[in-house]
Amino acid sequence: MSGGPMTVRSDSVVERIMAPWWKNLGVWVYAPVMIIVVSVLIFIYLMQASYVAGQAETMAELEQELHTVKQAISQTRLKIAAHEGVERIRSEARAMGLGEPDHIDYIEVLVASAQPEDQVAYGPGWSPQASSTEGGLFSAALQQFRNWTRPADDGQSR
Amino acid sequence: MNSARQAQLYRRMLAVGAFFLLIGGLAVAKLASLQGLPAVQALPESDESRSFEPQRGSIFDAHGYLLAVSTTVYDLAALPANITDTLSTAGLLSEVLHRPSLDLLQLLQQGKTYIRIQRGVSQEQADTILSWKRSGLQAEPRSTRVYPNGALAVCALGFVTESGVASHGIEAKYDDELGGEPGYRVPDRDSMGGLVYRYYPPHDGVDLYLTLDRNIQHVVEQALERGVRSTMASKGIAVVMDPRTGAILAMAVLPDYDPNTRIVSDESIFVNSAVSEAYEPGSVFKVITVVSALDAGTINASSTYYDSGEILVGGRPIRNSDLKAHGETSIRDLLAKSLNVGSATVSGRMGAKKFYEYLSRFRFGQLTGIDLALETSGWVRMPGNPEWHESDLATNSYGQGLAVTPLQMISAIAAVANHGVMMRPYVVARQVDGSQVTEVSPQVLRQVVSSEAASEVTDILVYAAETVADIVGVSGYSVAGKSGTSEVYTSSGGVDPNETVASFAGYAPADDPRFAILVVLDRPQLEHYGTRAAGPVFQEIAEEMLSLMGVPPDNVRTGNR
Structure with a gap:
């Protein structure tokens, strides 16, 4: 029993009829698909890395902003404290002609009976x-x- | 196309396909493996880690006036080699720093690689200097604590050093709360194995609102300063407490210091003598002896004793300070005339067990529990202590032979004022952490004596204060008070009558006390006795406080015209 001539005949038919399809499919479709797949993967990775880097940068900016705001709050508190200092208020009051009262009179105020x-x-x-x-x-x-x-x-x- | 060429083309296609497949496969495999792994935990700190300091909380008085705040200042430095135009740079710096340009020029022309120009430059100044974009100038940020009122209430506040260490007072006691928790940024790996950072934000410290009232504090410090100056005392202490709650309204110790600079010749000045140092209270302590005896039922308001001017207790003579005998004497006169013999007689009638039990009730020899750092308990020798002597029962009754802190003394006096109810003294009224507010409620320690006993002693103290009304009284108000004078032991072990601790404790209005005041003057040189040395300070503080707090005179409040 020998299948040789049959196989040879069959291969030669595929070779003759289908081979050009295989060749074209391999070169013009298969390789670009692989390139696209890899490119997409790389793109995803880069996008993610870029997003993370962006987040890190935003975080740094927010940290700086937070520090600036805190600093501004502290400075404002200090300015308010300087303006409302006891000594300053006293000297301003004296400059306005105000002084300590000689005595305080307490007067009785009659309040009408409260409404229910x-x-x-x-x-x-x-x-x-x-x-x-x-x-x-x-x-x-x-x-x-x-x-x-x-x-x-x-x-x-x- | 021949078969050999076709076969070659196949092999090349296969190679190219396999190459892309391999890359794709590797990428997918890596992706899958990383996605499948549990999240990477915080990596150990490396050079890329960074910590973020939290902002230290601020301190405010009872009405929200700022007492302490943290801010960033800058240390200005120069790298002279990198400065191209030294002359103009010195000129510009001179305008901003308000320093002579010649001095700055000399500084910049020194042949050093690094020069510190000025420490503690403000944000505005630093911004201006950096806006010039001149090479060779550096502004290094540094957190600093600022006390806008200078020395006001410094004994209670304490301070924070330049290295960030909290020392004394509220700053030290509440260091954890004020300090907050630092934040971190640590390196991590993302799902693709790339470097990212995990960020844990800092938790800023809480803001503290105190019971101290800066207006009352100011009044107290002014009055105390005048008292120290007029008597030439080496030290002055004043504590003002609300007897109804235990809230400390003011606390002052002189001499004081500016916590911003802390330039002092002797660092013992940092110690808050109101809570960290004990003294012999002298006759102020008779108030405790009498109220305890009244509560124990040993005596009553109409009790009398025979004052012979001297008695022997444990073989040791006890004499009145005026060295006189007063004959049959009432309890009222015992306190008004401040008779040691009477006090010793009363404590003798009580007996040691009962007397010292009351001292424990008033928490002498124990911490009051105030929320200030470095509180001391003083010392009281109790029976059972090998050093205790029978005569201690007598001497302790008039405030000798024991040591109490001014805070312990005012807490005890405030308990008498508050109908016998002792409150825990405290200085922080509330903590504010963002939107979360934690109020501190007044805490009752215990009913130390009955309301009746406290009321009887108040009447006696009003009588005692009226006998020296020109020195301690306030027109229109009933004031309860008692003076104390204790002798200071010299280095040789003897006593010098000119070396005393003069004090006055009292409260007003006597029928509805709004505040209790203790004034202690250490070694006053021009007046040695409690009433004359510390009394005027008490009077000034009481008068100002009644006005500040808007307390109407007795006749208006009680409706008796």
Whole structure:
């Protein structure tokens, strides 16, 4: 049994008919695809590296900015402290003609009896009775609206 | 195309394909391996690591006035060899640094490679100098602590050295909180094995708001300074406390120093004598003896004793300071006339066990727990101590033979003022860490004596203060107070009557005390006794404080006109 002539014949057919396809496919498609794949990988890597470098640079800038802001806060605090120093205020006050009082008189101030807290909150048109019967903020607001829309009710005329 | 040439082409294609495949395969394999690895932990510090110093927290008084802040200053240096135009550079520097240009020119012309021109140049000055872009000039940043009010409250604040070491006072006690935590930048590897940095930001220190009121502090320091000067005392100490809370409103020790420069001839001046040094309190201590005896029921407000002018305790004579006998004497007069014999009689009636138990209650010989560095406990010899002698019971009752800190003394007096309730003294009212605020609540240590006993002693102290009202009184206000004078032992072991520690402790208004004051003058040369030496300082402080705090006179407050 011998398969030789058959194989030779078959190869020669592939060679004759398909070989040019293989050759063209290998050279013009396969190699560029590989180049593109590798390029994409390199691109991704470089992009990532670039992003990290950018982040590092941003971080350094922010650090510097933070330092500058902190420094500015400290300087501002110091300037404020210099302006509100006890000695400075005293000398400024003296320059303005102010001085220590000879004596202090305490006077009694008569304060009117305080309004109930709920009346202060809801206004003069509100009454605890209305609240208790109708209940809640909504009814208080409704009562206020009624008072506003019926000015004659409280004895005032337009 | 012949078969040989075709075969060669195949081989070349195969080689090229294999080459790209290999590269692609390697890249993919590397990618996969790196992605699959756990994250790289912080690498050990290398030259590429860097730490970021946190900003030290600021210190403010009770009303938010700045007392201490950290800022960056610059040390200006020059590399003379790199300076091209020395003359004009010296001229420019002269304008910015406000120094003679000739001096700067001489400095720059020295044949050295590196010259320090000026330390502590401000940010503005450094910015101006660097904006010239002149070669050979360097501004090296350095963090520094600035105390804008100079020596104000320095004994409580302490300071931070140029090397960043906190020393004394609040700066030392709260060093961890004020100092914050440094940040780091450490090298790391990214997913592709490239070098990146992990950044851990610094955590700035917290800001502290104190109980000290800079206006009261100013008043206290001014009054104390006048007192020290007028009596020619070697040292003056004043502590003001709110008896209701234990908050320290002012604390002053003279002589003082500027914490910005710290130029002193003797470094012992850095010690806060109000908390770190003990003294013999003298007759101020009789207040403690009497209130303890009242609380223990040993005596009552109407009790009397016979004052013979001298008694023997443990075989040792105890005499009144005026060397007189006062006959039948009330407890009220015991304090008003400051009679040693009376005090010794009272402590003798109490007995050693009870007397020293009360001293422990008032925390004499123990730390008060104030949040200031280097507090000392003083010392009290108790029975059982081999050095304790029976006569100590008598001498201790009038403040001799024991040592207490001014802070312990004012804390005890404040407890009497606060209806017998002793509060823990404190100076930091709140800590602010960004938006997080931690308030410090007043802390009750214990009820040391009953409210009734404290009230009775307050009445007696008002009476005692009224007997010297021209020196310690404040018109329109009831003031409670007691003076003390203790002799200082000389190096030979004897006592010199002209070497004393004069003190005065009291509070006002007596019926509703808003503050308690202790003034101690060490070795006053022109006035040796507590009332005359320290009394006027107490009076000035009390008068100013009542006005500053807006406390109406007694008749207005109580409605009795």
